[in-house]
Amino acid sequence: MFFQQVSAWLHSLSPDVLSRALRIVLTLVIGLFLVRVLAVVVQRYIMRKSTPQRQMIARKAIGYSGFVLVLVAVLGELGVKLTALLGAAGIVGIAVGIASQTSVSNIIGGLFLISEKPFGIGDVIRTGTTTGIIQSIDLLSIKIRTFDNLFVRIPNEKIISSEVVNLTRFPIRRMDLLFQIAYGEDLSGVQDLLEHIARGNPWSLDEPNPVIVFNDFKENGIEVLFGLWFSQPDFVELKNSIMKDITTRFAAAGISFASPHRTIRIVEGSIS
Amino acid sequence: MDKTGTAVWDRIDISTKQCVAWRFPARSIWVERMENEWHVLSLSPEKWRGGVRREPVSRAQKPTSSQWRHYLHKQSGPVQPIPVLPDKPVVVRPDRALTLLPGQEALFFLEIPVWFRLCTTVPRHLRIFEEPIAILSKTWFGDPITGELCYGLATRLHQGIDSVEPTSFNAVCPLSIANDSDSDLAFEKICLHVENLNVFRAAKRLWANKLNVVFRGPDQATQIEIDRDAPRFEKGLSLFGPARQPSAGWNIRRTFGMLKSFTDF
Numbered sequence A: 001m002f003f004q005q006v007s008a009w010l011h012s013l014s015p016d017v018l019s020r021a022l023r024i025v026l027t028l029v030i031g032l033f034l035v036r037v038l039a040v041v042v043q044r045y046i047m048r049k050s051t052p053q054r055q056m057i058a059r060k061a062i063g064y065s066g067f068v069l070v071l072v073a074v075l076g077e078l079g080v081k082l083t084a085l086l087g088a089a090g091i092v093g094i095a096v097g098i099a100s101q102t103s104v105s106n107i108i109g110g111l112f113l114i115s116e117k118p119f120g121i122g123d124v125i126r127t128g129t130t131t132g133i134i135q136s137i138d139l140l141s142i143k144i145r146t147f148d149n150l151f152v153r154i155p156n157e158k159i160i161s162s163e164v165v166n167l168t169r170f171p172i173r174r175m176d177l178l179f180q181i182a183y184g185e186d187l188s189g190v191q192d193l194l195e196h197i198a199r200g201n202p203w204s205l206d207e208p209n210p211v212i213v214f215n216d217f218k219e220n221g222i223e224v225l226f227g228l229w230f231s232q233p234d235f236v237e238l239k240n241s242i243m244k245d246i247t248t249r250f251a252a253a254g255i256s257f258a259s260p261h262r263t264i265r266i267v268e269g270s271i272s
Numbered sequence B: 001m002d003k004t005g006t007a008v009w010d011r012i013d014i015s016t017k018q019c020v021a022w023r024f025p026a027r028s029i030w031v032e033r034m035e036n037e038w039h040v041l042s043l044s045p046e047k048w049r050g051g052v053r054r055e056p057v058s059r060a061q062k063p064t065s066s067q068w069r070h071y072l073h074k075q076s077g078p079v080q081p082i083p084v085l086p087d088k089p090v091v092v093r094p095d096r097a098l099t100l101l102p103g104q105e106a107l108f109f110l111e112i113p114v115w116f117r118l119c120t121t122v123p124r125h126l127r128i129f130e131e132p133i134a135i136l137s138k139t140w141f142g143d144p145i146t147g148e149l150c151y152g153l154a155t156r157l158h159q160g161i162d163s164v165e166p167t168s169f170n171a172v173c174p175l176s177i178a179n180d181s182d183s184d185l186a187f188e189k190i191c192l193h194v195e196n197l198n199v200f201r202a203a204k205r206l207w208a209n210k211l212n213v214v215f216r217g218p219d220q221a222t223q224i225e226i227d228r229d230a231p232r233f234e235k236g237l238s239l240f241g242p243a244r245q246p247s248a249g250w251n252i253r254r255t256f257g258m259l260k261s262f263t264d265f
Helices: A002-012 A015-046 A052-077 A082-099 A101-116 A156-161 A187-200 A232-253 B252-263
Strands: A124-127 A130-137 A141-146 A151-155 A164-166 A172-182 A211-217 A221-231 B019-023 B028-034 B037-043 B053-057 B069-072 B078-084 B090-094 B098-100 B105-113 B115-120 B126-132 B137-141 B148-155 B170-179 B185-187 B190-192 B199-201 B206-208 B211-215 B223-226 B238-241
Touching: A015 A052, A052 A082, A052 A130, A082 A101, A101 A130, A101 A141, A101 A151, A101 A156, A130 A151, A141 A156, A151 A156, A172 A211, A172 A232, A187 A211, A187 A221, A187 A232, A221 A232, A221 B137, B028 B115, B037 B126, B069 B126, B078 B199, B078 B238, B105 B148, B170 B190
Parallel strands: B090 B148, B170 B206, B170 B211
Antiparallel strands: A124 A130, A124 A164, A130 A141, A141 A151, A172 A221, A211 A221, B019 B028, B019 B053, B028 B037, B037 B069, B078 B115, B090 B190, B098 B185, B105 B170, B115 B126, B137 B148, B199 B206, B199 B238, B211 B223
16 A cells, blocks of 8 residues: 555656656765765775874764765755855854854864874873773864773863873873871981882883982971882882882881871879 | 703693693793693792703692683694793893993893793694793883883893803893994993894803994994894804894894984983
8 A cells, every 4th residue: 555655656756856866865875885985995094004083083074074075966966056055054154153152162172182182092181080091082072981981071172271181192101109207217228128119119110210209397207209110001010019019118127107196295293 | 850051942742631840040830731722820939949940740749820821722742942032122231330442342242031932833833822031120211202111131241251151041142342433432221122133042051143233423323233143152053032023134223223222321
């Protein structure tokens, strides 16, 4: 019944309309297919050695431009006059632009991020309280996967106007540990022991040399800055092993960490 | 079997349910053949003082550990241990300050700890696993942005081969340096791309390719050539451990890399 109705409807159409409809369908199918193939070829073969970020930008640029071209071709088939459409689009564009200032701001921010390249896909960044791996840099926002596997979307406008720390830009980093040792400890002995701990740790680099600074006289003890250089992938191993090393070696050497304490003097006869 | 020379690197046929241990001063490796599998345990215990040896181990003596690794491989057959040089460049820090005066040449012998690689021989050479025999510290060579991650090695620059104690776990690398400049060449550290070097086997020690370095001054390119032939300081050397990244003689990129290294003293 349904097919008979469709068949009757098709027979009622003129050959010209049918041929135009066929051309539109073919334009859509072949055009979108070619755009897709071109994007894949460019990403996999031509830009094989480019960074993932550039590959993604190329793929999206080809995708969006191709879609616009196919759309223009389809509209041409439908007999829509592009000059009139572009004129109307200009007026509509102003209205949409006023109504979507934030989105435009995000798009401009995205262009800045792409051109300035403060980070790329796969980099680990920290912004505000969020730390994670960049999954994608899009026109409106960046997407991050945090280390506890949360998906975070941050608008480009916000990224552009806030401080972003790229933790993986350089191949080596320094891990700074701050702790306090009790007053009265032998500082030279502490320095020797820390140097020994750094030398014995397989994740700590020999060079650049570790930094040992007796930083400040604090309320309960002397603050020590112990900075160890390491290769990016060794962060967790170094952090865990060095904390264990410091604790056990200090205990073995009889060096005490500072703990909050108060000295109370009772003057004889002052208590009734 | 006590292996005083390099016989510890001999090919060995390990039958099913048999376990063999290789003992080095800083690492012990147990390999057991099971049906369709190789079981491997590599431990870096306190210094082994029983000498370098390869010995059969009974099932009762086999260490119990959760660190045994299993490698699936159907074909049984002999296995070949192969000494290979480390997978990263090695920054050698001589134990004493040395300065090569202008126009002078010197020949040094460096000891570089090798890695233990175990390969199947049937039906073809297939790497089962590899481990460093001695754990070297990590270090950074160059500036923090463009430098490279290396292993650090504090060692003596021997000026004669007689003072180098023969071992089967260090490869001796002859290093010839000519100071073809008007300035002194002070040695504080030398970065060697050991991943380009082969390991050769002699009766009592292992050797690496000889390196020839010509220093032309802090502002000039330093030339580094890897001698393709086996070192001529001992007879009967044969190529045993292939280079990880074979280098075709003069390597411009690495030469310039070394220029920075040498001018960085």
